[in-house]
Amino acid sequence: MKQLLISLALLLSFQFSFSQITVEPPSEGKSVIYFIRTASPGPLMNFKFFDKDEYLGRFNGVNYFRYECEPGKHLFWVKSENFDFVEADLKAGGVYFLEVKGRLGAISAASKFFLVDYEDEKQMKRITKVFNKAEGVVMDQEELNEKYDKIKDRLPQTMRQIQVSRTKRPNKVKRITQDMTYSIKE
Template sequence: MKKSLLLLLFTLFSFYGYAQSIEPAPTDKAVVYFVRSSSLGFAINFTYFDSTKVIGRFNGPKFLRYECDPGEHLFWARAENKDYVKADLEAGKIYVIDVIPQMGAIKAGLLLQPINSPDYKMKKTQKLLTKGTSESFTEPELAVLQEQMEEVVIKGLEKYYKKGTEKLLGDFTFEPEELLYVKKKGKDKNTI
């Protein structure tokens, strides 16, 4: 009885003290987090792309960890509108793009905000990354989504090449522990 009670208490405290960890980027890949921490327009799906490739779709406050080859990329997302971010990624580095829902005429629009500064307000992003799990998609799910988005990809890239973008995901990167939310003694200890 005593052993069972101790085992139960140990299990409860283990879960209570559990903190999500952020995996480092593989040495031969770059990692980009697309983080939608706001619940504004929570029911509206946003679809995410790496140039012509669909990499995911989700609604509400969630995030996507995307591992990709280093080098040049054009990331974009689609809701009622489309927004674009150019990037030149380094292997072994972690980058973050804040996905900010915007009020639209019929449904929510979006703004992709590359986090390029240590002064960017990270509290909501850190809380979501600490508590949540990355959205994940199987190859068959992505293949179906890719087929559904075929025309969207063509029009989205046409719009980009006509309009262009000055938004760049800079060389500001994160260490895994910098993406975790830590609250100590009633005060936030997150300086990023």
């Protein structure tokens, strides 16, 4: 009986914490994607985020940021000492999550995107924990412009590397489709 009560309490607490993700829906006719960094080996390592050749910002540690954009096709990528990317086709009114993890390498941290399966309890527990503990990163437009000016000359090289990866291994490309939306709980 005691085990049953403990199990029930844990289940209810998980359900309660799972339902606590509060996201802001997109503006009319727009889409939103949340970049969520759930693990932080190398917590001081900044990950830089892009939508094709548009610099979206950077942050370190366990946190997230919200990016509102036009619906349609996008190429999101993250850069640290390496890069990873995901192709996305977003629908108007859709809210999407993309998990980002860091991994310590021999010399520095590497970044990697993971598609979110909203039915995967372990993954959603990690994501919920971030939303419950972090305030979210807000990108300052002036800082974004300054940083973009410093890195814009290197963007074509990375875009070529991404295109080579897309061509060489088309079956390994991660994709977010229009139906992979997060259901906002009212």
